[in-house]
Amino acid sequence: MSAIELAPGIHWIGAIDRDIRVFDVIMKAEQGTTYNSYLVRGSKSCALIETVKARFFDSYLSTIKTLVDPAQIDYIVMNHTEPDHSGSLDRMLAEAQSARVVSSKNGVSFIKGILNRDIDVQTVGDGDSIDLGGVTLEFIQAPFLHRPDTMFTFVREHGVLFPCDFLGSHFSDERMFDDQVDDFGHSRRYYFDHIIRPFKEFAVRAMDKIADLPIRVIAPSHGPILRTDLDKYLGEYRNWCAVPAKGDKPRVLVFYASSYGNTRSMAESVAEGCREAGAEVTVFDLEVTDAGSILDEIEAADALAVGSCTINGDAVKPVWDFLSSLATLKLRGKAGAAFGCYGWSGEAVKYIEERLKAVKLKVPVEGIRAQMMVNQQDLEACRKLGKELTGSVNA
Ligand code: FEO
Numbered sequence: 001m002s003a004i005e006l007a008p009g010i011h012w013i014g015a016i017d018r019d020i021r022v023f024d025v026i027m028k029a030e031q032g033t034t035y036n037s038y039l040v041r042g043s044k045s046c047a048l049i050e051t052v053k054a055r056f057f058d059s060y061l062s063t064i065k066t067l068v069d070p071a072q073i074d075y076i077v078m079n080h081t082e083p084d085h086s087g088s089l090d091r092m093l094a095e096a097q098s099a100r101v102v103s104s105k106n107g108v109s110f111i112k113g114i115l116n117r118d119i120d121v122q123t124v125g126d127g128d129s130i131d132l133g134g135v136t137l138e139f140i141q142a143p144f145l146h147r148p149d150t151m152f153t154f155v156r157e158h159g160v161l162f163p164c165d166f167l168g169s170h171f172s173d174e175r176m177f178d179d180q181v182d183d184f185g186h187s188r189r190y191y192f193d194h195i196i197r198p199f200k201e202f203a204v205r206a207m208d209k210i211a212d213l214p215i216r217v218i219a220p221s222h223g224p225i226l227r228t229d230l231d232k233y234l235g236e237y238r239n240w241c242a243v244p245a246k247g248d249k250p251r252v253l254v255f256y257a258s259s260y261g262n263t264r265s266m267a268e269s270v271a272e273g274c275r276e277a278g279a280e281v282t283v284f285d286l287e288v289t290d291a292g293s294i295l296d297e298i299e300a301a302d303a304l305a306v307g308s309c310t311i312n313g314d315a316v317k318p319v320w321d322f323l324s325s326l327a328t329l330k331l332r333g334k335a336g337a338a339f340g341c342y343g344w345s346g347e348a349v350k351y352i353e354e355r356l357k358a359v360k361l362k363v364p365v366e367g368i369r370a371q372m373m374v375n376q377q378d379l380e381a382c383r384k385l386g387k388e389l390t391g392s393v394n395a
Pocket of ligand 1: 082083165222
């Protein structure tokens with residue numbers, strides 16, 4: 001892939017990974033991704049902004065060589081140190097032997113860990129800058145977007161912001177600019193939900209920090225480079241980071257997976273109990289619910305009730321998938337409860353309760369287990385659970 005100039009003396013020199021379909025085990029990458037590295041040249045020195053995933057190093061080096069002798073690289077700025085951007089650092093340092101690695105203070109130990117050796121890292125923070133000769137790298141701390149060491153780098157002379165993974169997307173298109181590639185709105189949102197969402201407060205803080213910068217181009221570490229309507233992209237993030245408004249009534253979501261309809265009946269009774277106690281309730285069948293599409297709703301809820309039948313001594317897969325998706329959400333202080341029907345062992349309820357506690361929900365009401373076909377007594381117990389769960393929110 002050839003270098004692409006995005007501003008005078010600033011080139012994209014990254015790698016395109018068209019074939020990847022699962023990123024970091026947990027994310028889909030249906031349109032592939034890119035590992036964006038940039039070369040910034042001034043009149044007296046030049047810098048790399050991050051590197052690329054290790055297996056792309058050879059083509060990456062070839063691209064760099066079309067612009068500069070790697071031995072002439074003076075700085076390698078690591079806006080953060082995840083291996084998709086730092087995986088080539090060691091080999092790059094072998095080529096650029098006089099280059100100094102630049103990172104936030106938090107990045108130093110990670111860099112040493114990536115290289116498995118000691119190294120003299122130049123640490124930078126808010127207000128620090130490096131003059132490359134008519135081109136200045138300014139550094140902005142942006143911790144937890146999405147790692148503790150994350151920082152942004154800004155080239156004021158050309159209005160180019162390198163915000164690391166922030167505002168990125170897993171989307172590959174060799175045209176690289178937002179006004180040239182196909183629609184990648186879905187990829188932006190998916191990326192936000194999986195990478196930035198757990199750190200909304202930090203995202204707002206960072207956007208406040210950069211609000212007055214004269215930004216003309218946003219060059220993230222993945223996906224298209226943004227150079228049109230930057231207010232739209234930042235506005236999206238502002239909206240996605242917004243805290244959902246509280247309603248007048250407690251909001252309870254009831255989720256279930258049911259093999260023969262018994263756990264479904266329990267879910268309906270839990271919902272009835274919640275309504276009787278004054279809650280607004282929505283019931284979701286996890287066999288047909290994409291939790292990724294209701295993350296805002298989950299975050300806005302006051303309580304979650306989760307039911308699963310027990311099969312092979314465990315909660316069923318759609319329930320575990322749902323419980324796994326809770327990891328990126330702010331749930332502390334919400335209430336949770338579990339219920340489920342079973343044949344002979346009934347472990348699902350216990351496992352659901354453990355998981356709800358692990359993602360910081362309080363579990364104020366003991367779960368309800370019903371053996372074989374549910375009866376009126378079981379359903380009444382579920383109704384009571386719904387009432388008590390709602391009551392714990394009101395308390
Ligand atoms: Fe794209 Fe956090 O690495």
